[in-house]
Amino acid sequence: MRGEHVPAVLSVEGLTVSIGEHEILRGVDIALRPGRVHGLAGESGSGKTMTGLAALGLLPHGARTGGRVVLDGRDLLGLPQRDLNKVRGRDIAMVFQDPATSLHPMLSVGRQITEHMRHHLGLGKAEARARAVDLLGKVRIPGPSAAADRYPHQFSGGMRQRIAIAIALACGPKVLIADEPTTALDVTVQAGILRLLRGLCDDLGLAVLLVTHDLGVMSAVADEVSVMRDGLVMETGARSQVLREPAHPYTRALLDALPRHDPAAPPGPDGSTGAPPGTDRDASPGAGGDVLPMEGQ
Numbered sequence: 311m312r313g314e315h316v317p318a319v320l321s322v323e324g325l326t327v328s329i330g331e332h333e334i335l336r337g338v339d340i341a342l343r344p345g346r347v348h349g350l351a352g353e354s355g356s357g358k359t360m361t362g363l364a365a366l367g368l369l370p371h372g373a374r375t376g377g378r379v380v381l382d383g384r385d386l387l388g389l390p391q392r393d394l395n396k397v398r399g400r401d402i403a404m405v406f407q408d409p410a411t412s413l414h415p416m417l418s419v420g421r422q423i424t425e426h427m428r429h430h431l432g433l434g435k436a437e438a439r440a441r442a443v444d445l446l447g448k449v450r451i452p453g454p455s456a457a458a459d460r461y462p463h464q465f466s467g468g469m470r471q472r473i474a475i476a477i478a479l480a481c482g483p484k485v486l487i488a489d490e491p492t493t494a495l496d497v498t499v500q501a502g503i504l505r506l507l508r509g510l511c512d513d514l515g516l517a518v519l520l521v522t523h524d525l526g527v528m529s530a531v532a533d534e535v536s537v538m539r540d541g542l543v544m545e546t547g548a549r550s551q552v553l554r555e556p557a558h559p560y561t562r563a564l565l566d567a568l569p570r571h572d573p574a575a576p577p578g579p580d581g582s583t584g585a586p587p588g589t590d591r592d593a594s595p596g597a598g599g600d601v602l603p604m605e606g607q
């Protein structure tokens with residue numbers, strides 16, 4: 311089911327965010343649908359991260375907002391903090407750029423997953439543990455049962471990001487906000503993480519917002535693409551349309567800045583795009599991230 315007719319699970323409607331005199335978002339519209347990856351691209355400072363945080367109801371202190379962020383018919387911007395805390399982590403989860411900062415160094419991996427399930431879902435110890443091991447398997451951590459007893463520093467950067475994804479999925483969210491999830495990783499592991507996100511989106515029917523400054527990353531996994539600049543969405547549409555026939559000169563300029571490969575080509579069976587494997591490997595993480603072999607394979 312990859313059509314625009316699939317109803318949105320989360321819609322951002324005319325979202326504005328200001329801090330002091332600074333208008334950070336100036337009327338953003340984005341619809342996230344189950345089983346689809348919506349890529350949010352744009353240069354640094356365009357408001358991508360702020361849009362993702364607003365979708366989670368996480369805004370800087372003193373931020374003034376307008377518009378709506380609607381999840382299952384409820385406007386999150388109007389919810390009291392207590393209700394928002396319930397939504398966050400349970401219905402909407404987030405994965406950040408650097409797993410080193412999002413994981414607790416002193417808690418075992420299994421404990422970090424089960425804490426969420428016990429807190430939000432009220433699961434007992436044994437059931438939470440079984441589900442944690444199952445989740446570690448889903449994100450392709452080798453030997454998930456033993457891995458649950460280890461600590462974050464015992465894993466590579468790519469594996470740590472997989473663990474952060476498992477934690478985000480702990481309570482079966484409908485929406486996953488992934489903010490530059492591969493930017494801090496070595497290029498050789500980026501493609502594996504993107505492929506994992508794509509697979510989880512398809513298998514679990516997750517609605518994914520993939521925030522990235524990188525159109526190469528976008529081309530590997532997104533179904534739809536929005537391009538932001540200066541707090542506004544300049545252009546939005548199907549990946550092939552936006553990346554192949556951009557309507558806006560700004561999108562064209564971003565595309566022209568990419569090393570040469572076909573940004574609109576769908577991922578092949580191994581997740582590669584139209585570029586021959588390895589061609590862009592040394593150009594930039596973004597351009598090459600979609601054509602590299604999968605981590606651990």
Ligand SMILES: Nc1ncnc2c1ncn2[C@@H]1O[C@H](COP(=O)(O)OP(=O)(O)OP(=O)(O)O)[C@@H](O)[C@H]1O
Pocket residue numbers: 329332334352353354355356357358359360361370523
């Ligand atoms: N806590 C904050 N207080 C005030 N202004 C902020 C805050 N966080 C972000 N901004 C401003 O909001 C604007 C948008 O920032 P945002 O982080 O959303 O951009 P971005 O597109 O994600 O950029 P990057 O790719 O560099 O992360 C920037 O001008 C930034 O300086």
